[in-house]
Amino acid sequence: MRKHRPLRPSVNPSGWLALLAVALVVALLLVSRDASSAPPTSRANGLSAFGTIAIVVTNPRCLNCHQADRPLQGDDRHAHIPRVERGPDNLGAVGMRCTGCHSLHANNDSSDVPGAPNWSLAPLSMLWQGLSPGALCQALKDPARNGKRNGAALMEHMGKDKLVGWGWNPGQGRAPVPVPRSELVKAMKTWVAAGMPCPDEVVMNLPSDAAGALGKEPWSH
């Protein structure tokens, strides 16, 4: 039987993320206000660059599929309709496989179902659900949690991977990632050159159940 998760009456999950994004950008601006005069490989420059990266990786186009049990959908991060599950290979349960609806080539302009090469839920090792930007930064640079990628491989992934690239071509009804991909690549270069610093000093943990709130299930009324 399905577990019905109680709704959170007073917390808007999109609001939490917007608040976090603003707080992170402000904090990083404070940390890096002298970044313009600092050497390009400085920690301040790296943290400033991570601010740009954080905007991308916390965007629904990326975060919606870095979830635990099932993906989210839409700019409002609602639970995937119809209900789908991760399955043993991150590609869905028997009878409800990702490719039963999603093309591995392109978005479907008729049904508006999105599609791209390697369409899949991110592996559990790359779980970002409920992470603060600081924790997400740690996850991003940890080879055990980023698909065994070093800095160069991360840059390659962000700059050239076709499924990542879908974030800038998500099809009708979905907003693309707001930072141009070229800017993301530039930020990645700066961040990696600076030693991939993470904003440990910015303590912005989500409430313990906010991750659950992000997955509000429309059928659990």
Add this chain to the structure above:
Amino acid sequence: MVTLNINGTEHVLDVDPRMPLLWALRDRLDLVGTKFGCGRAQCGACTVHIDGEAARSCSIRVGDAVGKSITTIEGVTGKVAQAVQKAWQDIDVVQCGYCQSGQIMSAIVLLAAKPAPTDADIDSALAGNVCRCGTYVRIRKAIHQAARELA
């Protein structure tokens, strides 16, 4: 031109490769057992098999189905299909019937992969098949009966 293998037969169609497979099935080949429900992969009425997996034909582009084996409700065969058909008749699952072609196609995929499915397996596999008459209880019962028949 696009060549599709449907129910074991090659069909050459003069259609845009971006056309939804459902359009080709119903409007070009008169295979109208597969239903149009929502057109957005939300309801499951258009479920067919592509290489043995359940797929929503309203959301599969014809070009993506080239070179694959497509099976519709008209062409589904074998002992699993027969067991499902018998169970559906015995239990009289159908009410209005509009969604049932899709329900049956999903049930066959489930039973082919999991010969003794649990209620949770049924919920997972048929979560994308909506029935506005609410025949879910009978669908579940019929799948269990078909599983016993196949055991």
